[in-house]
Amino acid sequence: MKLSRKRRSLPQVPISAMSDIGFLLLIFIMLVSLINYRQEIKIEYPEAASAKKTQAERNFEIWIDREGAVYYSGKPVDARELENLLVETNLAHPDERIHIIADRGTPFRHVAEVMGVLQLLQHRVVSLVVKEE
Helix, strand or coil: CCCCCCCCCCCCCCHHHHHHHHHHHHHHHHHHHHCCCCCCCCCCCCCCCCCCCCCCCCEEEEEECCCCCEEECCEEECHHHHHHHHHHHHHHCCCCEEEEEECCCCCHHHHHHHHHHHHHCCCCCEEECCCCC
16 A cells, blocks of 8 residues: 655745735834824914024923913923923033923013023023914
8 A cells, every 4th residue: 555645835925915014014104104293282373573493303392371381392391390301401412492482472471480490590592483474
């Protein structure tokens, strides 16, 4: 009696499924890269007679809303927290510019409080952000 061996077929990888997976990964990477990670507070920008453009990258943005609440990265902070954040940022990135973004209707005393913290820490370069014309 003669027994014949069964031939095992070699495993095959379906190429069509690989292209589908590659296409889905490409779409996922494109969508994730389009997400804006900058958290903004809804404010109405003030206007200015003349404005100077500054760098758009590496800015320490302090947001002040109409009621005088101060925000950094979308989270409310008080004067002490703001001071600590400024010190940490200045130690890590001394060339980082500071931008104050205040609502048009914000009373100046709230902006002056933030500027007082900056003056206490001896920050010399501070920009007040206004609406682009």
